[in-house]
Amino acid sequence: MGSVDLGGGGRSHKKAGGVKKPKRIGFALDMTPLVDVAFLLLTFFMFATTMAQPQIMEISVPPNLEVPIDVAESNLLTIMVRGDGRVFYQRGAGTNPIQPLKPEEVRTFAVQANAEKGNALITTLKVDPTAKYSQLVKVLDELNIAEGELTTKYKQQGIESGKRERKFAIVAMTPDDKAALTAL
Amino acid sequence: MAHKPKRVGFKLDMTPLVDVAFLLLTFFMFTAKFKSDAENEQKYEIKRPTASADTTRLPDAGTAIVKIGIDPKTNDTVLAYAVSNEKDRSGIYGAVEGIGGDALHRAQLELAKDDTNKLKTLVLATRRQDPKIKFAIDADRRVSYGRIQTVMDAFRSQGATIFNFVTVSGADAPKDDKAG
Numbered sequence: 001m002g003s004v005d006l007g008g009g010g011r012s013h014k015k016a017g018g019v020k021k022p023k024r025i026g027f028a029l030d031m032t033p034l035v036d037v038a039f040l041l042l043t044f045f046m047f048a049t050t051m052a053q054p055q056i057m058e059i060s061v062p063p064n065l066e067v068p069i070d071v072a073e074s075n076l077l078t079i080m081v082r083g084d085g086r087v088f089y090q091r092g093a094g095t096n097p098i099q100p101l102k103p104e105e106v107r108t109f110a111v112q113a114n115a116e117k118g119n120a121l122i123t124t125l126k127v128d129p130t131a132k133y134s135q136l137v138k139v140l141d142e143l144n145i146a147e148g149e150l151t152t153k154y155k156q157q158g159i160e161s162g163k164r165e166r167k168f169a170i171v172a173m174t175p176d177d178k179a180a181l182t183a184l
Numbered sequence: 185m186a187h188k189p190k191r192v193g194f195k196l197d198m199t200p201l202v203d204v205a206f207l208l209l210t211f212f213m214f215t216a217k218f219k220s221d222a223e224n225e226q227k228y229e230i231k232r233p234t235a236s237a238d239t240t241r242l243p244d245a246g247t248a249i250v251k252i253g254i255d256p257k258t259n260d261t262v263l264a265y266a267v268s269n270e271k272d273r274s275g276i277y278g279a280v281e282g283i284g285g286d287a288l289h290r291a292q293l294e295l296a297k298d299d300t301n302k303l304k305t306l307v308l309a310t311r312r313q314d315p316k317i318k319f320a321i322d323a324d325r326r327v328s329y330g331r332i333q334t335v336m337d338a339f340r341s342q343g344a345t346i347f348n349f350v351t352v353s354g355a356d357a358p359k360d361d362k363a364g
Contacts, residue, residue: 035202038209045212053217054242056320056348057235061340081329129330133252133323136332137233137351144237172333 057140062169075120077113081139082181083130098180106139110146115153122167126177228253228262233325235351242350243318245269248310250335252323261331265306266292272313279309300338307342319347
């Protein structure tokens with residue numbers, strides 16, 4: 001870049017014995033408008049930002065199969081959510097007893113039930129259509145957390161984490177289930 | 185600084201304040217994520233259920249979302265179908281009879297809350313348009329499970345057996361989150 005000599009105006013030009021002028025050090029710039037705009041933008045972005053980022057929870061449903069697959073009843077665990085949000089479980093199927101489950105026990109129960117059966121447990125979740133969606137997500141979340149805890153449990157049992165096959169499905173509640181739950 | 189003999193008022197060094205302000209400004213500018221087109225169009229806010237286990241973020245593109253919300257005015261359930269990719273919209277929405285013109289390019293399509301047939305048509309059209317699309321159900325936590333079940337059955341009948349529930353992290357949830 002070239003520089004222009006402005007003939008005596010520059011600081012570098014110091015003439016010996018020149019007139020003593022008050023020295024100008026630096027320069028003053030009014031920053032107020034800049035700061036005003038900066039604060040305006042800051043408040044705008046603060047209010048416009050949505051901090052709660054949506055997350056996703058993956059669900060898979062069994063495809064429509066023509067031929068039903070037979071599974072051992074002993075490997076079956078059904079978790080049920082009643083219309084009022086209370087959680088129950090049933091081992092096996094049919095007329096096996098349905099027992100209540102406290103919401104905070106779902107996780108430990110799922111870990112324990114899975115650990116007992118090694119890798120074979122099939123969990124189904126039946127939710128009453130009148131129950132709230134949040135109640136379903138709550139149970140699903142607990143089961144997802146249990147899945148994480150199971151990894152350590154399986155390691156103790158000698159099952160590698162890659163070998164874990166989660167067998168889980170959300171199934172429609174049958175009228176029989178509903179009747180049994182209402183009676184409880 | 186040049187000192188004047190007379191002190192009128194006082195001087196306060198604003199530099200650190202301005203420094204911090206700019207720092208915050210840049211932070212918020214970079215983290216800002218604005219509402220999607222679909223969210224701008226809808227008149228209701230979906231109060232998502234909280235979950236903590238799965239922290240995968242909802243992708244911005246390549247999603248087809250079934251939205252089940254609650255209209256704050258009428259307290260009625262509302263159903264909508266939103267396709268994130270703009271180029272896919274007309275092809276998908278066009279599969280439904282009676283939709284044309286401007287509605288083909290809207291970010292989300294409002295459906296009657298019990299219109300399962302239209303939903304099925306849309307799901308199938310979406311899978312034809314983009315087989316790799318991610319399906320999601322974005323429902324209000326106060327909605328009854330029966331509504332979700334209907335949508336899940338619609339997904340299942342059209343072969344979309346893997347989909348997602350849209351949730352929000354427990355730490356980010358608002359304080360009134362005492363549902364259930």
